Amino acid sequence: MQIIAPELADLAALIADPGRAGILTRLMDGRPQAASELARIAGVTPQTASWHLARLVERALLKVERRGPRRLYRLATPLVAQMLEGMMTVAAIDPQPLRPAPRIDAEMRRARTCYDHLAGELGVAVAEAMRERGQLHLDREAGELTAAGMAFLGDLGIDLRSPARSRRLLCRSCLDWSERRPHLAGRAGAAIADLAFQRDWIRRHPQGRSVEITAAGLAAFRTIFGARI
Amino acid sequence: MQIIAPELADLAALIADPGRAGILTRLMDGRPQAASELARIAGVTPQTASWHLARLVERALLKVERRGPRRLYRLATPLVAQMLEGMMTVAAIDPQPLRPAPRIDAEMRRARTCYDHLAGELGVAVAEAMRERGQLHLDREAGELTAAGMAFLGDLGIDLRSPARSRRLLCRSCLDWSERRPHLAGRAGAAIADLAFQRDWIRRHPQGRSVEITAAGLAAFRTIFGARI
DNA sequence: TGAACACTTCGACTGCAATCGAAGCGTTGC
């Protein structure tokens, strides 16, 4: 057996508890959360949640920060979010057509953040629209911003030139687990999400990772991006 | 709690057993394996392995194919390999400097296949060399083959033009869990691995995912690619 | 047809991980 396998099993065991999985999923938007809120999400008592959180910190999936009497938890690195996204992509696969497919929360499916970029129907629609307009090449494995795409984002006030490297490296393809089609991640994806928050096109749901598309946002995504949403 | 969380926990529980983790790791090179071989790898009796394999097939992580009296198991989709690679990247993170870092099998670390492309020191060295020669842009998030890279691979007899799409989509960055630096994946990565097998630069280890670099291979990777290995 | 082989199913046993009540610790604010 490969020596890495026990480490892999250990890591998986950490995610294998529904409470901890819920906590990790909740933290995927990158914002820190207090222990009590995470206990509520996991559906356990504070002392049980505390035990779960201690294990997650110990294995360096989370980091914790004291803020007064509270302790705020967040994902230790973006790598963890990326890993979870990959797992969700597989978890969302219909195990067998017999069983009903995993039900997905309607709001999450509509629009959410995936650490720092847009996901769900909104994320996929934006990526799809940019692709159709020749601003983006995108498939399941990779993504590339074209010159037209750079110019388009530039017009919106997004400057991706620094540090100036390949335009390809700005952009990563991320397979959306709810839509099962790629959306736009990487620096370009993060910049678009930032812009959308700044211009109040989307608002974070007070609890949870889903975001609400404002009326102005709906119009903007349709007219500016040409997204069918 | 998000509705996807229980599905995520279920999936993780499937990987959380050291035996199953070993089986999955073993199958990451894409080649099918018989149940008895997988039982040996998992370090359990055939009946226990059979039970593990049934669970993995039921949840659609593996698919099985009868070949005479044997049953050959393989990963159900490349998505599963990609997910495991992502998990290993996180699993290989030093949980805390106190504990010794996960020991990694020396052969695996040297050179292995990651589903369809090269990984380990060899994979990283090849990617690094191509990057230095301006044949490739690569970072943790994305990768892009340059015109020079296309020409270089073309001279080696690798034709990536069909189906002609963006040169970007040929190429994916994959963070190497043992080296913690990116190596080359995607269609370009797979083509290079294929070529290396064809020309007998590398040979599969009869058991396990590690590959052996032949003397001719070492010379070829050094002179043709300029890899420091 | 029957022997050899690969694998699976069944049933019973075992150990560990998750849980919560109770109690303890640390910070804040009056």
Added chain:
DNA sequence: GCAACGCTTCGATTGCAGTCGAAGTGTTCA
């Protein structure tokens, strides 16, 4: 300095996942 609050630690209980021996199924080959 003490009360209130958020969180953690400790200890005891519980249930389920993993294990293997024994027996069963299915395939191949002579």
